[in-house]
Amino acid sequence: MKYALVQNFINGNFLTSGTSCFLDVVSPIDGTYLSKVPLSTTQELNKAVHAAKAAFPAWSKTPIKERVQVFFRYKFLLEQHFQDLARLVSEENGKTMAEAVAEIEKCIELTEFACSLPQLITGEVLEVSKGVECRTEHVPLGVVASIVPFNFPSMVPNWTIPNALALGNCMILKPSEKVPLSAGRIASLLKEAGLPDGVFNIVHGATEIVEAICDHPDIEAVSFVGSTKVAKIVYQRATHHYKRCLALGGAKxxxxxxxxxxxxxxxxxxxxxxxxxxxxxxxxxxxxxxxxxxxxxxxxxxxxxxxxxxxxxxxxxxxxxxxxxxxxxxxxxxxxxxxxxxxxxxxxxxxxxxxxxxxxxxxxxxxxxxxxxxxxxxxxxxxxxxxxxxxxxxxxxxxxxxxxxxxxxxxxxxxxxxxxxxxxxxxxxxNVGVPVPREPFSFGGWNESKFGVGDITGKSSIEFWTKLKKSTVKWNPESGINWMS
The missing domain is CATH 3.40.309.10 (Aldehyde Dehydrogenase; Chain A, domain 2)
Structure with missing residues (x-):
């Protein structure tokens, strides 16, 4: 086994799962035995959600200009460890080094966008009547979850992590059991960048953990990327429990x-x-x-x-x-x-x-x-x-x-x-064979390639990861009253 046993990441610490069920992680390149990944228990998911829920009040009240400083540092660390991150992606997924390098470059671009969020969510203020002011602001949801596939071990997690966290949420990530190693490196870099404990957590597993995420009463929103068959199931199950859900499926x-x-x-x-x-x-x-x-x-x-x-x-x-x-x-x-x-x-x-x-x-x-x-x-x-x-x-x-x-x-x-x-x-x-929008334009398909409203990246993601609060304020009674006040 080339690497140590894959561990969950809960409340800022890597923890060995208490499960007795593990899967082998094998490199598609040459069959090298890389590691073992746990099929974690729902109790471990509960522990991660508890940590995220405890971290949410302080993190959500931290001004966004301060929250994004973590992601400026995270971007620097992605650049500093660029080759190692790409090598790991190639090793566990099987893609060429050139493709793995492009994947990490995209992670950096996604993080750059998250760093710009303070300029994009300033809200609106308008005096709608004499002495009466209306204001809107984007408010984080709480504990959210991101379920990601095997084909982009680093990029797809970074579709959701920087934006969701910079906007004030706390997250549970469920990586693909086929490529669990890059997720651990992401967690290490976020911790090194100064992300507070509990804000980001990883729980490894398979179907049982996905179902538990959809069912958990303290998880407010779920994003999913995978096959259309599973995307439908996740969307139906999560929304059945009144969660927001954005589930991206397959394509032709x-x-x-x-x-x-x-x-x-x-x-x-x-x-x-x-x-x-x-x-x-x-x-x-x-x-x-x-x-x-x-x-x-x-x-x-x-x-x-x-x-x-x-x-x-x-x-x-x-x-x-x-x-x-x-x-x-x-x-x-x-x-x-x-x-x-x-x-x-x-x-x-x-x-x-x-x-x-x-x-x-x-x-x-x-x-x-x-x-x-x-x-x-x-x-x-x-x-x-x-x-x-x-x-x-x-x-x-x-x-x-x-x-x-x-x-x-x-x-x-x-x-x-x-x-x-x-x-x-x-x-x-x-005349473009792969028409993926670059930031700040958002990634998202139609029909049975996407279930839910909005897109998973770019400006459109702001609406998914936040809710809008509207306040109407009047302080000066001398202004009188009309039908708008």
Whole structure:
């Protein structure tokens, strides 16, 4: 075991779980045995919530200008430990070092945004009648929880931690049991940055802890990122207990390629979008709709895909089970008539024979009814469907139950605007394969890619992590009374 036993982080201390149930943490890169993670008990969650609840009065009453000083220091520590943090992300998740470096860079950007919050939540004051003043202010909710997935061990936790805490809440983080190590490093850096004990806590576990978070009477809000199937369950369970909930689910993102698209730029973007992070991201392009005569572009995509080498510039998928599931999708599509232009099945990386790799895969002549065209694969696979018109392409995109992202590659501004207005997705790209908004713009999809109101990052997150207090004040009786006072 390369690292020490994973511990919970409660009230400023790392504590060994009292459970007898642990799971192995294994690197997808080469099968290295990294650690064990506890499946914590609900009593341990209760202890963490109790610590957070006790810390909330003092933390919430600390002026926000003082609270964000913690995150200025946290940003410095992220920069100071940049390479170590990236290495750990790569090791436990399987992504390449370049991708892990980009993940930590995004963590820094998210923290920078949190540091700007004092300028964004100043509230409003207006004299609404003579001598009568109305005022609004953002007030923290209390104890909140964030349940995060395996595909971004550091970035997705940092979607919620800096904003929620800077806005005055106290948090319970439930990391993915597949990648629990980065969360511990986040906790250590926050403590070093001066975050008071109890404000941030980590409880490791699986389904039982997720259900307990949804049910806990002292948790006011829950954010979740994961599959649509589980997002629905979390949203229903949390809101059943009258909590706020924002649950982000899966995706099936479509790239529409028009004949006038620049072949080299389009091919590079499509290949990078479908294979980045081994396709294990909810913004990956996994469905391409080729409009009209685009054979010359598809050939370029094949050429670019063949430059993507497992174990070199393509990371591993998270587990053996994931590898087998992805390869089943490919085989099933081939049996149903799809043409395999680039085949990523049965890949083994020399020197990393115990790693779990799937090579880049390009499937052509995919039909919209096939599972590979409809379902989230979460692997480096792109399915190409062919249409004659833009409206036919939009009909395929609109028929998807998901709605995270959609992109179009074209040099025609009118066609691009036509698609922007009609695509059923919350994030749209024009000649951009992964249209993730940068701060302060917020991340969030539509349809069955998101359940709840608002977005999880950027300015929109302020409304989720706070409630609005309105006060109406009158001190001067000599002003008299009218219908507004």
């Amino acid at each position: 993102n479509h790239i529409m390629v028009l004949p006038d698209a620049i072949p080299s730029m389009t091919a590079q973007n499509v290949a990078a979008s479908m294979s980045g992070c081994a396709g294990q991201r909810c913004m990956a392009a996994s469905a391409m709709v080729a409009v009209g005569n685009t054979d010359h572009i598809i050939q370029k995509i094949v050429e670019e895909a063949k430059k993507i080498i497992p174990g070199d510039n393509l990371g591993a998928v998270i587990s053996k089970e994931a590898k087998e599931r992805i390869e089943r999708y490919i085989s099933e599509a081939e049996q149903q008539g799809a043409k395999v232009l680039v085949d990523g099945r049965n890949v083994q990386v020399k020197g990393k024979e115990n790693g779990t790799y799937v090579g880049p895969t390009v499937l052509d002549y995919v039909q919209p009814h096939m599972a590979v065209a409809r379902e989230e694969i979460f692997g480096p696979v792109i399915s190409i469907m062919r249409t004659n018109t833009v409206d036919e392409a939009l009909a395929i995109e609109n028929a998807s139950p998901y709605g995270n992202a959609a992109s179009v590659f074209t040099q025609n501004g009118g066609a691009a605007r036509y698609i922007i207005e009609r695509a059923s997705a919350g994030m749209i790209g024009v």
